[in-house]
Amino acid sequence: MMFFRSITIGQYIYRNSIIHRLDPRVKIFVVILIITSVFLINSWIGFFLIGLYLFTNIYLSKVHPKYVLKGIRPLIFIIAFTLLIHFFTTPGEVIYHIWILNITREGIQRGLFIAVRLFYLILSTSWLTLTTSPIALTDGIERILSFLKIIRIPAHEIAMMMTIALRFIPTLMEETEKIIKAQMARGADFESGNIVKRIQNFLPIIIPLFVSAFHRADELSIAMEARCYRGGEGRTHYRQLLITKVDYIFMIVTLLILILSYL
Amino acid sequence: MPFETEALKNINLEIDKGEFVGIIGHTGCGKTTLLQLLNGLLKPTKGQILIDNIDIHQDKRKLREVRKKIGLSFQYPEAQFFEETISKEIAFGPNNMGVTGKELDERIQKSLKMVDMDYHCYKDRSPFTLSGGEMRRLAIASILAIEPEVVVLDEPTASLDPQSCSKILSVIVNLHQKYSKTIIMVSHNMEIMAELAKRIIVMEKGKVIMDDTPRNIFQYSIEKLENIGLSLPPVTYTMYKLKKIGKPISSGILTVEEAKDEILKLARSIKRK
Numbered sequence: 001m002m003f004f005r006s007i008t009i010g011q012y013i014y015r016n017s018i019i020h021r022l023d024p025r026v027k028i029f030v031v032i033l034i035i036t037s038v039f040l041i042n043s044w045i046g047f048f049l050i051g052l053y054l055f056t057n058i059y060l061s062k063v064h065p066k067y068v069l070k071g072i073r074p075l076i077f078i079i080a081f082t083l084l085i086h087f088f089t090t091p092g093e094v095i096y097h098i099w100i101l102n103i104t105r106e107g108i109q110r111g112l113f114i115a116v117r118l119f120y121l122i123l124s125t126s127w128l129t130l131t132t133s134p135i136a137l138t139d140g141i142e143r144i145l146s147f148l149k150i151i152r153i154p155a156h157e158i159a160m161m162m163t164i165a166l167r168f169i170p171t172l173m174e175e176t177e178k179i180i181k182a183q184m185a186r187g188a189d190f191e192s193g194n195i196v197k198r199i200q201n202f203l204p205i206i207i208p209l210f211v212s213a214f215h216r217a218d219e220l221s222i223a224m225e226a227r228c229y230r231g232g233e234g235r236t237h238y239r240q241l242l243i244t245k246v247d248y249i250f251m252i253v254t255l256l257i258l259i260l261s262y263l
Numbered sequence: 264m265p266f267e268t269e270a271l272k273n274i275n276l277e278i279d280k281g282e283f284v285g286i287i288g289h290t291g292c293g294k295t296t297l298l299q300l301l302n303g304l305l306k307p308t309k310g311q312i313l314i315d316n317i318d319i320h321q322d323k324r325k326l327r328e329v330r331k332k333i334g335l336s337f338q339y340p341e342a343q344f345f346e347e348t349i350s351k352e353i354a355f356g357p358n359n360m361g362v363t364g365k366e367l368d369e370r371i372q373k374s375l376k377m378v379d380m381d382y383h384c385y386k387d388r389s390p391f392t393l394s395g396g397e398m399r400r401l402a403i404a405s406i407l408a409i410e411p412e413v414v415v416l417d418e419p420t421a422s423l424d425p426q427s428c429s430k431i432l433s434v435i436v437n438l439h440q441k442y443s444k445t446i447i448m449v450s451h452n453m454e455i456m457a458e459l460a461k462r463i464i465v466m467e468k469g470k471v472i473m474d475d476t477p478r479n480i481f482q483y484s485i486e487k488l489e490n491i492g493l494s495l496p497p498v499t500y501t502m503y504k505l506k507k508i509g510k511p512i513s514s515g516i517l518t519v520e521e522a523k524d525e526i527l528k529l530a531r532s533i534k535r536k
Contacts, residue, residue: 175342181304182343185335187327187359187409204355207345211391 011067012133018246019061019131024140026247027128030254034124037258038117046261047116053257054123061131071126072119079118086111134166136239143241149232156232164220172213179208270296271469274310280412283439283446285460285477287453289492293469294449295338298415301447302333331360334411338418340402341395349375349393349401350386356409374407377442378434396427400434407438413445414438420452432459454496457481457517467491482515498522 014020019027034050041047058068072079092106129137142159149155180190183204190201270293278284286294299305300312303319303326311318319329337343346352353371362370372382378400390401399419406414419435420428432455438444450456456463457477465473465480465488473480473487480488481499488495495503502516502525510529516522 178337179343181299182337182340183355184304185302185330185337186343186356186405187330188355189327189359204343204345208343211344212342 011130013063013067013130014133015062015131017060017062017131019057019127021246022131022250023241023243023247024132024136025143025241026243026251027132028137028140028144030251031124031128033254033258035121037262038120038124041261042113043261046263047113047120049257049261050120051116053254053261054120054127058123058127061127063130067130068123068126072122075118075122079115082118083111083115086114135163138163138166139237139239139241154232156235160232168213168216171216172209175212176205176209179205269308269469271300271307274469274471276464276471276474278413278445278447280445281443283459283461284448285456285463286447286449286466287451287456287463287493288466292466294466295417296469297466298335298417298447298449301413301415302335303329304335327360331409332411333413333415334406334409335415336403336406336417336419338421340406341390341398343402343405344390344398347389348387349390352390352401353405353408356405360409370408370410374404377407377438378404379430379437380404394427396423396430399423399427399431403431403434411444413447416446416448418449418451420450420455435459453481453494454498457496457499465491465493477517478515481517 034054038050041050055065058065087103087107088101090104090107090110092104094102095105095108096103132140138159141162142155145153145155145158184190188201188204190198190205193201274297286297288294296305300307303312306320312320314329314332317325319326344352346355350371353374354367357367357370371386375382375385380397380400385401390398393401403414403416403419414435416435419431423431435446435448436459439446448460460477463473463475463477463480464471465484472491473484475484481495485495485503494500496517498519498521499516502512502522503514506512506514511532512525512529516525
């Protein structure tokens with residue numbers, strides 16, 4: 001059960017900081033920019049600059065770096081694995097030889113680059129979700145995607161679906177924990193047995209979870225219809241997104257740093 | 264971590280075999296946490312839980328034995344259903360405990376009988392087709408099939424219609440009297456508590472603040488109960504108000520029967536004057 005608590009997807013931590021007050025569209029745009037440039041940059045100075053920039057952002061957001069780094073933990077294995085693959089498979093100047101494997105200078109360089117890239121990827125996206133409330137985030141996505149309405153892609157509906165999904169993550173986790181406990185009270189065992197047995201053991205959790213999720217979906221849709229919800233057409237927002245001077249300055253600074261690190 | 268709190272503080276309870284204990288308290292006072300500690304679903308950060316003088320967390324493999332002894336039915340227990348038929352649903356518990364074959368079948372029949380449901384009529388139906396009250400009883404039956412000595416019920420009557428509610432209560436009374444199970448029950452319904460429980464534990468903010476018979480609690484601690492925002496059984500409340508405006512009524516009335524006697528006594532004394 002501790003497993004569920006270690007998931008930090010979409011976890012938002014409220015602080016009264018300059019970063020929290022930024023427009024979500026600006027933050028989303030900045031994160032996309034960082035991610036693209038992280039994959040374009042090929043120099044240690046560039047990586048150093050971006051790292052400095054990211055940690056400054058985290059510092060400014062007043063969220064303890066512990067939370068940001070917690071997002072890395074589940075991916076450490078993947079990072080380590082890609083690192084090793086690159087060490088051994090990149091052709092070039094051999095500097096170390098074990099059995100049939102060769103470690104090359106180019107391999108080390110490339111592996112470390114990839115590791116740093118993945119690290120920054122997680123860092124910037126966690127920074128985004130930790131400092132932007134789910135509602136602001138989906139509002140931002142809706143506005144960014146709104147140009148797609150021209151080609152009849154329902155941006156509002158997509159954003160609404162995301163909001164609902166995010167909203168129900170904690171609810172469903174709580175539900176799962178409750179069901180697990182209820183089945184354990186009936187003597188269910190989720191910790192022993194072979195793989196087939198273990199998968200079978202999950203049925204008493206999955207089925208009640210689906211049943212209750214469908215119930216919830218049904219109730220929610222009725223509640224929405226009872227309040228005359230009918231989609232995006234002509235719908236206004238309670239919270240208007242506004243791009244302020246601070247947003248422009250933040251964007252300019254970001255662009256300057258990204259250009260600088262690319263050079 | 265900022266999302267953790269201490270749910271219970273300094274709890275010292277002893278529950279004997281054959282007792283009928285009611286636990287009352289506000290939402291979030293730690294009732295459910297206490298119930299989950301009882302059968303080892305939660306592990307106390309400090310302190311011990313002894314069942315028959317054995318610490319239940321002493322041996323991790325023994326936890327299943329504990330759950331065999333203490334059957335816990337959660338709030339809205341019908342949320343745990345997953346099988347196609349009612350008999351399979353009930354079989355889940357005993358099956359996990361290693362019961363098979365003829366004995367399993369007997370247990371299904373027995374536990375359906377204990378909750379007053381007809382075996383032949385219900386056994387092949389889907390649990391999802393039942394009414395709210397029947398679902399609740401089936402959920403209790405699925406716990407009874409483990410044959411626990413102690414039955415722990417978290418709000419067994421929550422959001423049921425009056426008829427199903429009294430049905431469930433008669434099932435619970437039967438479990439206590441006819442099948443001599445120890446009952447530990449949480450409820451917000453003071454009337455039920457006053458009527459059924461032989462001992463009431465009042466909790467507030469993770470602490471046990473009262474532990475006494477219903478009569479003593481509803482007689483001497485009325486102000487204290489009102490202070491923490493808990494209500495009295497309606498009958499007790501009415502009689503308490505009558506007494507407060509100066510009518511000669513004995514305090515701590517728990518049932519309608521007692522109230523009737525008191526009011527008749529009062530009426531007669533007025534007539535005589």
